[in-house]
Amino acid sequence: MDVEIHDRIRVLIVDDVAETRENLRKLLSFDPDIEVVGAAATGEEGVELAKETQPHVVLMDINLPGIDGITATEHIVREVPTAQIVILSVQGETGYMRRAMAAGARDFLVKPPSGDELMSTIRRVYEIGKAQAARIAPPPSAVMGPGGREPARQGHLVAVFAPKGGVGCTTVAVNLAVTLQDRLGGSRKVAILDGNLQFGDVGVMLNLQPSRSVADLAPQIDDLDADMLTAVLTPHPSGLKALLAPPHPEAAEPLLVDDTGTGGGGGRKMRAILRQMLREFDVVVADTWGWVDEVTLTLLDEAVLILLVITPHIPAIKDVRQFMDLAGRLGYPMDKLALVINHADRPTGIRLDQIERALMPSIAHIPYDERAGAMSANRGIPVVTEGAGRPIAQAFARLAKTVSERLEELESGEEEEVVEEWASAETSRRMLGRIFGS
Ligand SMILES: Nc1ncnc2c1ncn2[C@@H]1O[C@H](COP(=O)(O)OP(=O)(O)O)[C@@H](O)[C@H]1O
Numbered sequence: 316m317d318v319e320i321h322d323r324i325r326v327l328i329v330d331d332v333a334e335t336r337e338n339l340r341k342l343l344s345f346d347p348d349i350e351v352v353g354a355a356a357t358g359e360e361g362v363e364l365a366k367e368t369q370p371h372v373v374l375m376d377i378n379l380p381g382i383d384g385i386t387a388t389e390h391i392v393r394e395v396p397t398a399q400i401v402i403l404s405v406q407g408e409t410g411y412m413r414r415a416m417a418a419g420a421r422d423f424l425v426k427p428p429s430g431d432e433l434m435s436t437i438r439r440v441y442e443i444g445k446a447q448a449a450r451i452a453p454p455p456s457a458v459m460g461p462g463g464r465e466p467a468r469q470g471h472l473v474a475v476f477a478p479k480g481g482v483g484c485t486t487v488a489v490n491l492a493v494t495l496q497d498r499l500g501g502s503r504k505v506a507i508l509d510g511n512l513q514f515g516d517v518g519v520m521l522n523l524q525p526s527r528s529v530a531d532l533a534p535q536i537d538d539l540d541a542d543m544l545t546a547v548l549t550p551h552p553s554g555l556k557a558l559l560a561p562p563h564p565e566a567a568e569p570l571l572v573d574d575t576g577t578g579g580g581g582g583r584k585m586r587a588i589l590r591q592m593l594r595e596f597d598v599v600v601a602d603t604w605g606w607v608d609e610v611t612l613t614l615l616d617e618a619v620l621i622l623l624v625i626t627p628h629i630p631a632i633k634d635v636r637q638f639m640d641l642a643g644r645l646g647y648p649m650d651k652l653a654l655v656i657n658h659a660d661r662p663t664g665i666r667l668d669q670i671e672r673a674l675m676p677s678i679a680h681i682p683y684d685e686r687a688g689a690m691s692a693n694r695g696i697p698v699v700t701e702g703a704g705r706p707i708a709q710a711f712a713r714l715a716k717t718v719s720e721r722l723e724e725l726e727s728g729e730e731e732e733v734v735e736e737w738a739s740a741e742t743s744r745r746m747l748g749r750i751f752g753s
Pocket residue numbers: 477479480481482483484485486487657658681682683684685686687688689691692707
């Protein structure tokens with residue numbers, strides 16, 4: 316077993332102005348977890364130093380003599396793929412951001428950044444890089460099952476997310492999970508995880524009386540194993556297993572606090588839980604809440620597919636548009652996001668093709684079904700169970716089919732050709748303008 320020594324975050328600074336380099340170095344020296352491993356004055360030197368020092372994070376200026384920060388970013392992304400690049404630019408250079416993000420930068424800061432901004436950005440991209448590295452080279456424990464007997468599964472996470480509350484995020488997550496269980500249950504293990512740690516209602520929608528919840532894993536977070544996970548899962552009559560939210564909001568606290576002093580309390584713990592779940596299950600569906608906190612970000616990062624749930628209303632569309640921009644800044648590939656339009660048949664005055672042109676093509680249209688909705692929310696009977704044969708159940712069946720086909724493609728390593736593109740921010744604004752009638 317390798318002992319996990321407390322790794323300092325290795326940072327490389329690239330800026331042509333000596334004073335800026337010194338100021339950054341000074342700011343970073345206040346954080347004992349951060350180590351500045353080098354400082355370069357040109358793009359070329361930055362690339363060389365990155366290869367030499369293998370930093371976790373590179374702080375990159377845009378305007379540099381010789382190759383500029385964007386070109387240097389491209390080189391570093393190629394040659395030191397584990398390095399996470401944060402672009403530093405002065406106000407007004409934000410037009411470069413799209414290019415910088417396209418070149419593979421992880422985040423950006425406006426100069427001069429405050430100490431807090433700088434540290435928290437460095438920590439955040441460092442965490443993303445760590446998660447990425449774990450995906451590229453899973454630790455030995457992830458490859459072998461308990462006792463090293465059988466190879467562990469490497470399941471897929473599907474996150475269901477809606478920036479706007481009340482649009483049916485949990486409804487989609489629950490019904491998708493039950494339908495996937497139905498579809499794949501013979502050969503695959505399916506689970507649902509309630510990522511809304513404080514006010515989760517997956518349990519209510521599945522009519523489960525939980526005796527244990529995700530919070531019970533907090534004390535053992537660093538040595539989770541299959542038995543501990545099994546002990547906190549709640550079985551659903553469909554065969555689905557649910558990892559439910561705690562019975563009251565305060566009980567989530569131990570999962571959210573950072574008790575190691577290494578930063579990233581909620582994110583670190585959720586990542587550990589997810590890793591264990593993906594060792595035990597082929598497919599994990601995660602419900603989330605609409606706030607991109609550390610826990611949600613971890614779920615979104617680790618997901619192979621993010622279903623964005625929306626209803627045909629302007630605020631919901633606007634929020635998803637903003638989320639798409641954030642996804643771009645986080646470096647998510649386009650085909651990681653998929654749009655699900657709920658209440659798709661409601662006459663709201665906005666046509667579905669208008670929404671799709673403003674955002675992206677959708678993979679499912681879920682109709683409104685008042686009776687099924689009420690049964691689901693009040694009696695905990697998923698609409699797909701209650702109303703098999705109803706249009707809403709058929710829509711979920713189609714969604715589950717599409718999702719499982721996507722997952723199969725991932726398993727067979729087939730590269731799906733991305734034919735369609737996201738609408739650009741510009742197209743989106745125009746479309747939204749047209750919908751408003753302006
Ligand atoms: N397609 C639908 N038809 C009828 N009712 C729905 C539909 N989708 C969601 N609902 C109902 O809307 C309410 C909010 O849904 P929920 O999934 O909790 O939203 P969110 O998780 O986005 O806050 C619930 O009462 C749910 O039963």
